[in-house]
Amino acid sequence: MKKKACLLAFLAMTALLLAGKVLVVQVLHAQLLAKPDFLSSNLATIQKGACLEIIETKGSWFLVKNADGLKGYVHGSALAGRGTSLSGIAPGKKGASEEELALAAKGFNEGNERKLRGSREYDFTAVDWVMAQAVANPDVGDFVREGKLK
């Protein structure tokens, strides 16, 4: 009985290691897409810091499974290796150790920007206006098709 339990534990550990290649979302919002193509349908939007299990790779694309078990494609530029980047860890969120947060706080962040706001040399109001000018991927898809682009 004891032997069987040990064997099962060993097998489970092996399966986890084989299947558990995990990458972390390093951008604010990554798209989980039906196909390895940005103009394919968006299955879900994944937030920064989410861990994704890698199923397979297709060029620059990763077929992944999210925490809800939903499978789809994410582009490699949205992902970072576990522990290779702090950008996926938001202060106060589960998963960030005190050491990691201290490190992140030493970098270039919102806190530093706040100290520059109000200075005549920096027009952050204009930057906020620029950031608000976003276009959605379906609109880009229509634009591409209409203009006979690729």
Next chain:
Amino acid sequence: MKKLLQLSCEVPRKGGIRAIDGKFKIYFKKLTNFRICYMALMLLLCLCQFLAAIKIPITLGQLNKAKKGVELVAGTTHTINEEEEYYIGRAVAANILSQYPLWKNQTLCRYLNLIGKALVLKSERPEIFAGYHFAVMDSREANAFSAPGGIILISRGIIDMAENEDEIAAILAHEIRHIVNKDPLKAIQSQRMKALGTFAAGEALGSSNEVLNIFKNSVLDITGTLLQKGYSRGQEKDADLQAMDLLAAAGYNPAALLTILEKCRGIEKKKAKAFSAHPAAAKRVAYVGEALGKAPAIDMSVRNARFSKSVSR
């Protein structure tokens, strides 16, 4: 001293340690076929675990391949992550926009963002921390800047000069390539990253003012390069040649880069300012013309119509 342990593969059938005549003996179990199979299975599983473990770097290697050209600043001790790049980029853009005000024409801005996004999706770095954003500066100088983190600003002078959508796409493609290559971040002096790395590693306690100064000076390193010093000739040439590939990948005419640069050369002959921090247009025209292949046959009718509709001069 007497030998305490003796190894034996003989009887008794059940393995274990036995004390016989004041001596300890270790007995191994008899190797039956079942036990051999069991041990082989365990060895196989160990091998699987080892392979799984060494496969993780392969996956990360593939990830890095996907991010080709997106390496962090070389030779520094503090590596800039996506989020930090975004905040540096915001400050760089804020600094530029304090000198060149925005032209808040939403129709034109939306048109630029659609062209830019169509290009970005074909690049090696389509996903960036808060996405790519494109806007127009209200300046009659012909100029374009790419801030780290995906903010691209082009001047009204470029819009005035462009005759079609493909020429605007050519300017945006060049700036996108600078961001993909992380050229703006490479303008930061390595000493700043070393100092920040030292603080982060806890070797020295950096006060918040010291870190803020590093942040401010890093921003000024970049704006100094974008507005005055310019990138190296190699970085500019790479951005031009890669922009042509990006244009072709997105379905735009790569020859549009040549035609817009020829217009810049025309401006420069009149001794007016065009791309102040870029190499002379004449030099760029030479190598772009050389690299240009056979022009593809492109139906431009819809693009020309939407260009006229969106661009008011």
